[in-house]
Amino acid sequence: MKQKIAFALLMGIITTCIISFTLVSVNVGYGPLFLKIWLRSWAIAYCVAVPAILIIGPRVEQMVGRMFRKGSV
Numbered sequence: 243m244k245q246k247i248a249f250a251l252l253m254g255i256i257t258t259c260i261i262s263f264t265l266v267s268v269n270v271g272y273g274p275l276f277l278k279i280w281l282r283s284w285a286i287a288y289c290v291a292v293p294a295i296l297i298i299g300p301r302v303e304q305m306v307g308r309m310f311r312k313g314s315v
Contacts, residue, residue, distance in 0.1 A: 250295040258287035 262284040270279055 246296070246299070250292050250299065253295055254288050254292040258284055258291050262287045 263280055266276065266280045266283050270276060
């Protein structure tokens with residue numbers, strides 16, 4: 243379980259950082275408030291993503307497992 247939590251925390255940091263940076267860059271541009279807006283957006287996205295990864299992740303793993311079991315028969 244510790245490994246899954248560590249994975250969710252790290253994956254959350256990486257994905258939310260990339261996505262929030264990209265979306266703020268496209269929608270707001272690189273003005274004087276960019277860093278403030280981006281960090282706020284990143285924090286909100288991170289708070290949503292980590293629980294989602296922990297809750298949805300195991301179900302996605304099960305679905306992928308079923309897909310590959312069916313495909314190999």
